[in-house]
Amino acid sequence: MSASVLPNTERFIRLPQVRDITGRSKTQLYDDVTFPRPVKLSHRESAWLESEVRAWMQARVDAARGEPHEPPPHPTKATRPLDAGGAGMPPHTTDKTGKGCDSK
Numbered sequence: 001m002s003a004s005v006l007p008n009t010e011r012f013i014r015l016p017q018v019r020d021i022t023g024r025s026k027t028q029l030y031d032d033v034t035f036p037r038p039v040k041l042s043h044r045e046s047a048w049l050e051s052e053v054r055a056w057m058q059a060r061v062d063a064a065r066g067e068p069h070e071p072p073p074h075p076t077k078a079t080r081p082l083d084a085g086g087a088g089m090p091p092h093t094t095d096k097t098g099k100g101c102d103s104k
Contacts, residue, residue, distance in 0.1 A: 013048050013050045014048075018053055035056055
């Protein structure tokens with residue numbers, strides 16, 4: 001696992017701050033696959049990196065104004081871990097019948 005060094009100005013922000021900064025509801029934040037995922041701080045605590053939230057906001061402004069931008073990388077909803085806001089089973093698992101989730 002590679003370790004990255006965060007700048008001294010980086011900080012974690014909790015859900016109430018994220019909601020205040022973005023003006024979005026909790027549901028909107030967790031359902032939007034373009035929004036940065038929170039960092040798990042403990043089994044009951046999560047927070048966002050402020051720089052990732054601000055970069056997401058700038059990408060939205062750039063897109064609205066027709067300016068080119070490169071959004072920050074993020075996992076797709078289907079590959080997110082369940083505790084990070086994803087829903088359902090990952091596509092590579094099987095259900096109780098032994099069939100894959102994608103099979104009909």
